[in-house]
Each structure stands twice: as structure tokens, then as C-alpha cells.
Amino acid sequence: MSKVLVVTSGKGGVGKTTTTAALGAALAMMGQKVVLVDFDVGLRNLDLIMGAERRVVFDLIHVIQGDANLSQTLIKDKRVEGLFLLPTSQTRDKDALTQEGVSRVIDELRGKFDWVLCDSPAGIEHGAQMAMYHADKAVIVVNPEVSSIRDSDRIIGMLNSTTQKAKENGEIEKFLLITRYDPERVGRGDMLTTDDVLDILSIPLLGVVPESQDILVSSNVGAPVTVSKPKSVAASAYSEAARRLMGEDVQVTIPTERRGLLEWLFKRKAI
Amino acid sequence: MSFLLSFFKKRPSSPVAYNRLKILLSHERASIENSADHLGLSATLLEQLQREILEVVKRHIAIEQDKIHIKHKHEAQGSILQVDLELPIATDSHSTTNNHRLSE
Numbered sequence: 001m002s003k004v005l006v007v008t009s010g011k012g013g014v015g016k017t018t019t020t021a022a023l024g025a026a027l028a029m030m031g032q033k034v035v036l037v038d039f040d041v042g043l044r045n046l047d048l049i050m051g052a053e054r055r056v057v058f059d060l061i062h063v064i065q066g067d068a069n070l071s072q073t074l075i076k077d078k079r080v081e082g083l084f085l086l087p088t089s090q091t092r093d094k095d096a097l098t099q100e101g102v103s104r105v106i107d108e109l110r111g112k113f114d115w116v117l118c119d120s121p122a123g124i125e126h127g128a129q130m131a132m133y134h135a136d137k138a139v140i141v142v143n144p145e146v147s148s149i150r151d152s153d154r155i156i157g158m159l160n161s162t163t164q165k166a167k168e169n170g171e172i173e174k175f176l177l178i179t180r181y182d183p184e185r186v187g188r189g190d191m192l193t194t195d196d197v198l199d200i201l202s203i204p205l206l207g208v209v210p211e212s213q214d215i216l217v218s219s220n221v222g223a224p225v226t227v228s229k230p231k232s233v234a235a236s237a238y239s240e241a242a243r244r245l246m247g248e249d250v251q252v253t254i255p256t257e258r259r260g261l262l263e264w265l266f267k268r269k270a271i
Numbered sequence: 272m273s274f275l276l277s278f279f280k281k282r283p284s285s286p287v288a289y290n291r292l293k294i295l296l297s298h299e300r301a302s303i304e305n306s307a308d309h310l311g312l313s314a315t316l317l318e319q320l321q322r323e324i325l326e327v328v329k330r331h332i333a334i335e336q337d338k339i340h341i342k343h344k345h346e347a348q349g350s351i352l353q354v355d356l357e358l359p360i361a362t363d364s365h366s367t368t369n370n371h372r373l374s375e
Contacts, residue, residue, distance in 0.1 A: 146288050153296050189283020196289050200296065 002110040005117050005245070006135040008159075010151030012122030014143045015179040018215055018225070020119040021049045022235070023139070025224035026242035028083035032114040035074065037105075038088040039131035040121035041097060047087045050077065051222025061089040064101030070108055079227050084113070094127040106134045124154060133163050137173045137245070139206060143180045144192040152176075152201055175206035177241060182211045183257045194254055207241035209234050210255035317341050324354060332358060 007020045020036055028034045038046035041061065047053045052075045058068035063086075070086075077083035086109070089096065109116045120131035132138065138159050142152045156174060165172045178197055185191035194208055209215075214232040218225040226235045226242075233255060243250050321341045328334055338357035 146292055149292055150295065150299075153299070157300070186285075189285050192285050192288055196285065200289070200292050 002113055003115055003137060004106060004110065004135050005115060005137040005139060006120055006132045007117060007139045007141060008120040008128060008132055008155050009122065009141040009148070010124060010128075010155040011143075011148045014141050014148050015209070015215075016122075016141050017045050017049050017119055018219065019139065019141050019177060019179065019209075019238070020046060020117050021224040022226045022238040023242055023245070024115070024117045025077075025080050025083055026226045026235075026239045027115050027117075027245065028077070028080045029226065029239075030242060030246060031082070032246075033082045033084075033112070034115045034117065035084040035086055035109055035113045036117045036119060037086045037109070038119050039097070039127055040119065041088050041092055041094045041127055042090065043121065044088045044090050046119050047075075047085065048222065049219050050075075050085050050224065052077075052085055052087070053222070056087045059087045059089045060105065061092045061096045063105055064096065064098060070105070070112070079223070094121070094125070094130075097127060097130040099130070099133070102130050103134065124158060128155075129158070129162060132159060132172075135159075135163060135172055136165070137175070139175050139177050139241075140201075140203065141177050141179055142197060142201070144178060144186070144194075144197055145180075149192075149197060149200055156201065156203065174203045175241075175245075176201060176203050177206045177209065179209040180211045181208050181255055183255050187257055205252050206244055207237045207252060208254050209237040328356060334358065 007016050007023070009016050017040075024034045024036045036046060036050070037060065038044050039060075040046070044059075047056050055075050058073040060073070062068040063070055063073050073086060075085040075087065077085065086105075106116065118131045118135065121127040132155075140152050140155060140159075142148050159172050159174060160166055163172055176198065178194060181194070182191055186193055194205065198205055210233055212225075212232065212234040214229040214234050215225050218228045221228060225232060226238050229235050230239075237253065237255070240250050240253060244252075321339055324341070325334070325336065325339050328339070334356065340355040342351075342353045342355075
């Protein structure tokens, strides 16, 4: 059965788009048929992270308004079989996302794909509401940092109250994905630990992605990190998360400090 | 010596973050739950009420945007919609607070 998953966070810049791309690609590499839907109308970026910015002809708003159909609009990924992108508009504003238009598009996508991943815009307004409204599952992307955690708490509250599932007295299955985790700062006591974050937000953990050079490099070249650097620590965190989404029972790997002896001596001197 | 100093001075900051979040979120969760109750008084409705009451008051008295607060809370006797208006007085150095309580 097809699943609609929203990737959301409240706060901007925590890694929603990176996560949507990396998780989507990982699911597709497991043989699933996946579509990534960009809900950030006016500030689209998923096309850029996916390296498809020059292939956008029609977008989500065209489909909602009936100016194009899905098959004209979906962009097929050239690297991963079964991975598609539904880009959004760069010029329109979020009000173009009508409730019934979005419902119709999501229903149609459910018929074609195993996974519909909705990349939410930052904030708690209309665009974010539309992205989460139809979700069966939610990945809340959070950085181990106070403002991100507070905003995530608001978003969790909204997922529990203003979505279709909530209105039908059901519950969205929620997962926490901690990104930009820095084991060294955690070791020094200057970053909240995974346990701290889980204790505060109390939803199940999907994975912990370390702050990583590989993610920046991947976005520079327009590829999900799970495609361009599949062996990296970040990519394996995302692949593990994808397996967990598929219902596999995988132990979460918490990134640890990996320092050579020389580096260790050097850092000690630097204090 | 400097090594010893830094050893003693350095306090981890993450426990501070943890405690601040714990306190803040327990407070925020309570106020959001209280605002979305069985009467459908959602946070947005309260904001709208706040805006409209302010408009009405403004027609008669010069009052500032941030001088009105609306709270909706549950107590044993029933729920209370509390409207706090800070009114400027002639001297302009003090302000008074009028509470209008509407019990349901």
C-alpha cells in the first residue's frame, strides 16, 4: 500500500530538503517506486539538490490548476531507477496550493507510487500545513539545538491536531531524524545528546546523521548523498533510516568521534 | 597553570539547554492544549479575537498593539476567557489593568 510521508521541521535550514532527497533515493535503491514532492512554493530547492533544475518544465501548481498533467510534470531521476521528482513553482506563492487541488494530486500519486515524500517548507503556515495534511507518516528533522527542538515540538503538536489523520481520530506515525549531529561537541558537553533530544520530544528515533562534508559536496553536484557518496557515514545513516521506514528492525547507529592518534595529540595541544 | 584554569572554568552548556527546553516546552504545551479545547477556541481564533477587540478599543482609546492579552484557561468551575487591557492614563507613567471575566 502506498504511503505518504512528510519531511518537516518548523525551523528552516535543518536539512529537510537534503533528507527528502537522501531518504527518497535510499528507498528507491531498495526497489521502491518513489516520488519526491516539493511543497516549498516560491523557494523551490529540491530540484537543485536532485540536480534536475534544468529539466523543470511544468510544476505542482500547473498540475493543481489543471494546466498540465502528472506525466508531463514528473521528472524521472537518471541515476536511480524508480525515483521521480514533482517540482514546485518558483514564481507563484503558497496560496496557489488549494486544499482540494493538493488532495487530488496526492490521491493520483498514491495510485502510481509506493512512497510519496512531501518536502515541507519551513514555518507553520499554509504551505507547511498543506505538506503535512495528507501524511500517513512524518519525519521530523531536528538539529540538537534549542530553537530547532522548540519548533519541532510545535510541529509535532500540529501533526497531532490539524492533519487529515487527526481529524479522522487517527494518528500520524512520527519519527525523529537528528541531523547536523557533531559527536565531538557532544563529547565536550556542548551539544545535546541523542538521549536528551529523545527525552524532550519523546517520539521514536529514525536515525542520527552527523554533520558532514559529504552532504555539502553532494548538494554542490546535485545528487542525494545516498547516491553520490553511498559509503559515507551520512549516507549509511540515511540508508539505515530508509530500512527502518520499510519496517526493518535496525539498530540506530550513533555517530562517534573518530580521531587518529596524531589528531588527538594535536587537539590536546590546541586547548 | 592555564591548562588547570581552563580545566576548572569549562562547564558543559548542554545541560543548560536541556533544562531550559524542559521548562519552556512544558509551559508551551500546556498553553497550546488549553487554547484548543472542546469549544474549538483554537490559537488562531484567540489571535483573531485579540485583533478584533483591539480594533474596537482603539476607536475610543489610544492603545498600543501589545497592551492586550487574551487567555483561555480551564478551572474547576468552568473555563475562563480572560481579556487583559492595559489602559494608558493621563500622566502616561502608570497603567491600569482591567480584567473582564466571562465565565461559561
